[in-house]
Amino acid sequence: MPKSSDIRVIDAQLFILPVELRIPLKFGNQVLTSVKCARVRVRVRTKDGIEAEGWGETPLSVAWVWPSQLDYTEREERLVDFCRASGKALQGLDVSGHPLEIGMDFISSILPQLKSVHDTQHGDAPPLPYLAALVAFSPYDIAIHDAFGNLHGKSVFSLLGSEWLNRDLAYYLEPKEPFNGRYPGDYLVSAANQLPVWHLVGGLDALDRSELEGNEPNDGYPVLLRDWIRQDGLNCLKVKLRGTDFEWDCRRLESIGTIAVEEGVDWLSADFNCTVTDPGYVNDALDRLARDSPLTYEKLLYVEQPFPYDLAANQIDVHSVSKRKPLYMDESAHDWNYVRMGRELGWTGVALKTCKTLSGALLSLCWAKANNMGLMVQDLTNPMLAQLPHVQLAAHAGTIMGVESNSMQFYPEESLPEAKIHPGLFKRDKGVLKLSSLGNTGFGYRLDEIKRELPHGEI
Numbered sequence: 143m144p145k146s147s148d149i150r151v152i153d154a155q156l157f158i159l160p161v162e163l164r165i166p167l168k169f170g171n172q173v174l175t176s177v178k179c180a181r182v183r184v185r186v187r188t189k190d191g192i193e194a195e196g197w198g199e200t201p202l203s204v205a206w207v208w209p210s211q212l213d214y215t216e217r218e219e220r221l222v223d224f225c226r227a228s229g230k231a232l233q234g235l236d237v238s239g240h241p242l243e244i245g246m247d248f249i250s251s252i253l254p255q256l257k258s259v260h261d262t263q264h265g266d267a268p269p270l271p272y273l274a275a276l277v278a279f280s281p282y283d284i285a286i287h288d289a290f291g292n293l294h295g296k297s298v299f300s301l302l303g304s305e306w307l308n309r310d311l312a313y314y315l316e317p318k319e320p321f322n323g324r325y326p327g328d329y330l331v332s333a334a335n336q337l338p339v340w341h342l343v344g345g346l347d348a349l350d351r352s353e354l355e356g357n358e359p360n361d362g363y364p365v366l367l368r369d370w371i372r373q374d375g376l377n378c379l380k381v382k383l384r385g386t387d388f389e390w391d392c393r394r395l396e397s398i399g400t401i402a403v404e405e406g407v408d409w410l411s412a413d414f415n416c417t418v419t420d421p422g423y424v425n426d427a428l429d430r431l432a433r434d435s436p437l438t439y440e441k442l443l444y445v446e447q448p449f450p451y452d453l454a455a456n457q458i459d460v461h462s463v464s465k466r467k468p469l470y471m472d473e474s475a476h477d478w479n480y481v482r483m484g485r486e487l488g489w490t491g492v493a494l495k496t497c498k499t500l501s502g503a504l505l506s507l508c509w510a511k512a513n514n515m516g517l518m519v520q521d522l523t524n525p526m527l528a529q530l531p532h533v534q535l536a537a538h539a540g541t542i543m544g545v546e547s548n549s550m551q552f553y554p555e556e557s558l559p560e561a562k563i564h565p566g567l568f569k570r571d572k573g574v575l576k577l578s579s580l581g582n583t584g585f586g587y588r589l590d591e592i593k594r595e596l597p598h599g600e601i
Contacts (some may be wrong), residue, residue, distance in 0.1 A: 146190065147306055149290055150238035153185040154229040154282060155599035158222060161201070161525060163552045164359045168345040168382065169415065172205035178218065180225050180278070181527060181596070184285040186293060189238070196289025196584055198281035199527040200497045206473075206522065207274040209416075209451070212267070220260070224270060225278040227256055229601040232282050240307045241290045242326070245283040245501030246314060249477075253279060273451065273476055276498045283499040284531050284585075291584035298531075298585055299538045302504070303327035314505055315478060320512050326504045329511045333537035336566070336574040338544030340378040340411070341370055342521070342551060349397055363554060367398070370551070371405045375572035378409040378443075380546055385417030385448060392430050399431075399438025409543060410441045414448035416473050419456070421463050424448045428466045443543060444468040444518070446493060453480050453487075461488035468542070472520055477502050478509040491516030494539060496524075496531045507539055521546040525557045526594075529567055530585050533575055547575060559594040 159179040167174045181199040202225065204218045237247050253275055261269040291298040303325050304310070311321035348354050349367050364370045367379075381398050383391040395412060402410055418424055424445065432439040445467050450456040453474040463469050470491040471484045481492050492510045494503045494517060510517060519536035522528075529549060536545035549557060550568060561568035566576025580586030 143308075144189075144238065145306070145308060146188065147294060148238045148240065148308070149186040149188055149244075149286075149293065151184055151232050151235060151244065151286060152187050152193070154233050154285075154601055155183045156226060156229050156601050157181040157183075157596045157599055159526070159597070161553050161556050164361060164363065164554075165365070165552060166346055167523065167552055169203075169205040169209070171417075172209055173346070174203065174205045177201045177203050177523070178222060179526065179528065180222070180281045182229065182281040182285050183599070184232070184282060184289055186286065186289040188293070192293060194289050194293035196285040196287070196292055197527060197587060197589060198284030198286075198288060198531070200277060200281045200284070201522050201524060201528060202277065203522050207277045208271050210268060216267075220264065220270060221274055221278055224256070224260055224275060225281070226601060227260065228253075228279045228282060231256055233601070240301075241283070241286040242302070242307065242501045242504060243309060244286055245499055246505070248279065248283075249276070249499065249502065271451075273473065273498070276476060276502065280497050280499045283501050284496060287500055287531075288584035288587070295583050297582065299330060299333070299534060302330065311505070311508055315509050316482075321508070324508075326508055329508045330538045331540040333534065333577065335578050336576045337533065337537055338378055338573060339376075339570045339575045340380045340544065340546040341374070341376045341570070342546065342548040343367060343379055343381045343398055345382045345384060349401065367401055368405060371401075371407060374570040376570065377407055377573040378411075378543060379407055380411045380413055380446070383412055383414045385414040385423070388423065388427065392427055395427070395431055396435045396438060399435050399441065402441055403437050408441060409443045410438065411444050411446055412442060413446040416447050416449065416451055418448040419450065419458070421458060421460050424463050425466065428463075442467055444470050444491060444516070446470050446520075447472040447474065449474070453483055457483070457487060459487055464488045464490045468516055470516065470518055475506060478506045481506050481510055481515070482513075485513060485515060489515075491518065491542065493518040493520040494535060495520055495522060496528070496535055497522045500531060500535065503535060516542045518542055519545045521548050523549050523552055525549040525553055526560050527587060529557065529560070530564065530580070530587060533567055533577065534580070534585060537577060545575065559592050562593075563588050563591050
């Protein structure tokens with residue numbers, strides 16, 4: 143029986159916001175120097191004719207969503223084009239319900255059709271990855287959740303129970319039995335007003351002055367790791383590794399571990415960038431670290447996604463790795479089905495991202511918690527509005543340790559209008575982010591107070 147609170151989307155607009163990085167960021171074998179952010183506005187209506195609008199935003203990070211030898215510009219243009227196509231399809235979607243229901247119906251039925259048409263239009267060129275398609279749709283999904291909250295005068299994460307949803311989790315998740323009569327709200331925690339924050343140590347980042355090349359930015363923001371730790375009071379460092387150079391990876395972990403010990407940093411994680419195909423590589427690195435740098439090994443909280451994106455095509459048994467340290471899926475955890483597959487292969491946790499859609503992230507969260515898997519919420523270097531749903535997902539998920547947030551490292555100036563309203567979400571202070579500035583409805587953007595000029599809207 144439909145609920146009176148149900149909505150349908152009646153309009154969508156897309157705004158493309160280009161962003162330049164102050165220092166390059168390496169994803170696998172790709173180096174990112176700029177990104178286009180997709181900001182969208184949707185308008186929704188109830189069957190009684192009540193309307194509201196909502197906003198969502200996601201960086202269209204081509205290097206992350208589509209690692210390929212295909213020309214970067216071509217990949218980016220196709221990703222932006224698919225984002226436009228998603229908005230047009232959403233406008234014509236005759237579906238009403240809760241935002242999670244609208245989002246999941248779109249992902250299950252419309253997104254595959256759009257992707258098939260898109261791939262056919264590009265002939266013999268490589269197909270758009272499923273991850274890229276999810277990221278292109280995600281700002282719309284986020285915006286629908288925001289609009290629903292604004293319409294009902296409540297925060298997004300308070301609207302995930304039986305009184306708002308028409309379908310319980312058993313409609314989506316398997317096996318059904320544990321999820322009968324249960325809803326996403328049953329798996330969320332009460333949000334704290336601040337979260338521990340993780341700093342990304344990129345593969346190109348200089349660790350000390352001897353590694354500086356002389357072309358680093360002189361813009362008032364730190365460049366060296368120790369300076370970041372001291373300025374922001376950091377207590378959690380995520381270390382990007384190569385996964386293809388064993389000696390470099392081991393030395394990198396040991397060097398950063400030494401800095402962590404000297405600077406009083408408690409936690410590290412290791413991200414092998416999806417480039418490893420043999421668990422022995424990771425095992426040998428961990429065993430060497432335990433032998434040669436036991437204090438660093440003790441600080442290593444978890445290992446993130448050493449193995450390829452495509453989990454179905456690379457079903458590697460990873461139990462030997464997860465016996466040493468918790469092993470978290472990220473790029474390969476497209477949805478809860480992949481999380482289930484990963485658990486069978488030996489993965490022990492999952493890193494959620496709003497850029498894969500909030501609706502999908504919520505289902506993955508519920509399946510993972512019901513199956514005793516740990517949770518993290520990882521960044522896509524989210525600036526501007528994209529930062530707010532990202533941090534709130536972490537605050538309500540109950541993660542292993544806070545949230546990753548690194549846009550202030552790579553393009554802090556781009557978020558200044560939003561930071562004026564939400565300073566605690568865009569500046570890491572004493573190792574935490576603070577959520578106290580959030581408004582009471584939707585994602586609490588307080589958009590009418592943010593002074594940002596937008597480009598001409600599309601669609």
